[in-house]
Amino acid sequence: MLMRGGTSRGPFFCADALPSDPAERDRLLVAIMGSPHELQINGLGGGNSLSSKVAIVSPSSRPDCDVDYLFAQVSVDRERVDTRPNCGNMLAAVGPFALEHGFVQARGDETVVKIFNVNTGSVIEALVQTPQGKVTYDGDTRIDGVPGAAAPVILNFQGAQGSLTGKLFPTGSRIDIIDGIEATCLDSAMPLMIVNAASLGLTGAESPPELDGNAALLRRLEMLRLEAGRRMGLGDVADSVVPKPVLVSPAGGGLAVRSRYFTPHNCHRAHAVTGAIGVAASFVLPGTVSSALGDGTPFSHGCVSVLHPAGRLDISIEIDTPGGLPRISRAGVVRTARKIMQGTVYIPS
Structure with missing residues (x-):
């Protein structure tokens, strides 16, 4: 499924649709996105780091979360995939994707989806609009960098401190x-x-x-x-x-x-x-x-x-x-998301 999340865009995959071996998976993602090429003319990438992103989602192995989300940044000009960072913009579409695929059942007009970010080990609550038990992408919320309006997705980050290094100030100094x-x-x-x-x-x-x-x-x-x-x-x-x-x-x-x-x-x-x-x-x-x-x-x-x-x-x-x-106990932001298309991507041999 090709989706926009916040000010980013990219394909979303169910984890079981991709190879379990990370090296093989990354080679596949490079081919899917059309890298390395400045326009990514031979794939789904948009020739920009904001549109050369991939989300991989699966039911969570953790009892306190609904889904696991692995983010992959695919380089535009190199055959390289980086899964060290998270992407909070793509994250905005993870909740809707999980609901679309039945990983989570809608609960009322708003559904909380608890997401475990595999990259950083952090937990995020996504509040998704689900009137009449169905995901809606239509709404009146506008975010800078995206034309038009859409339904809001509220993201609350828990334990954001030390996302990758384990420390708020990893060097031990504030400057x-x-x-x-x-x-x-x-x-x-x-x-x-x-x-x-x-x-x-x-x-x-x-x-x-x-x-x-x-x-x-x-x-x-x-x-x-x-x-x-x-x-x-x-x-x-x-x-x-x-x-x-x-x-x-x-x-x-x-x-x-x-x-x-x-x-x-x-x-x-x-x-x-x-x-x-x-x-x-x-x-x-x-x-x-x-x-x-x-x-x-x-x-x-x-x-x-x-x-x-x-x-x-x-x-x-x-x-x-x-x-x-000091500790960052909670951080939240309002984003929007859109489902662009759903289908089959073909891989060069």
């Missing part, structure tokens, strides 16, 4: 100095390397094409990212899409921060949901690169706006401090 640049290395829903745009001579309001056309900037960001990955305990991340580099800048006051999110070698035309959770968390946690852009008001819960090239993402976030250490 690291990497090649003379201050960076916050944070893992909340997605491992991030956050840098103040001004420290790289930017305003932070540059458009994605401007940033993608700045070859010197991309080389510098990649060098910083590689070192950040090593310090975060992720090893050599040259062939991985995590951590993601993020440039932050002031958004004009209030609980808002401007972000340019890289995927990691190009600037996102909108913003990843999981990345926005991390950016929002860094903004309200004292002592980080992002928090220096705010007014220093103590924060425990509320909504943080992450401004991106296509608009804004509003993140509902709660922080508590058990034992004096």
Whole structure:
């Protein structure tokens, strides 16, 4: 089933339809998406990292969840599949897909689908609209980066802290100095390397094409990212899409921060949901690169706006401090999804 989730798009598969061997599965996904080719002309990919994504769903092996969701980022220009990160945008369509395939039965006009993300080991509650016991994609909710309106899908992330590294601040510091640049290395829903745009001579309001056309900037960001990955305990991340580099800048006051999110070698035309959770968390946690852009008001819960090239993402976030250490207890976001088509994809021999 080809679906849009949030501002991303890609094929959704039942896990038992794919090879159980990861290497064989990944070769198949590369062929399905048409990589490596800048247009992915021979497959289902759209020639962009946002439309070269795959979701693999199965009934959950965990008693506290309904389905397991494995996300796969298929490289556009290389024969490479990365299953280390999660994708919160594709996640928005997992609940509807699970209901469509009977993995979950609709319960009233709204159905909660509990999703275990295999990539990060986290649990997400998706609230899906199911009037008269059927999934609906029609509604009045609009999200920046997607034309038109659709039914809302509310995603509540539980235990987002330390999604991949097991620590909110994997390096042990809220600010690291990497090649003379201050960076916050944070893992909340997605491992991030956050840098103040001004420290790289930017305003932070540059458009994605401007940033993608700045070859010197991309080389510098990649060098910083590689070192950040090593310090975060992720090893050599040259062939991985995590951590993601993020440039932050002031958004004009209030609980808002401007972000340019890289995927990691190009600037996102909108913003990843999981990345926005991390950016929002860094903004309200004292002592980080992002928090220096705010007014220093103590924060425990509320909504943080992450401004991106296509608009804004509003993140509902709660922080508590058990034992004096900060913890992201809950983070939520509103997304939409759409079923585009269902059918058979043919694989070259």
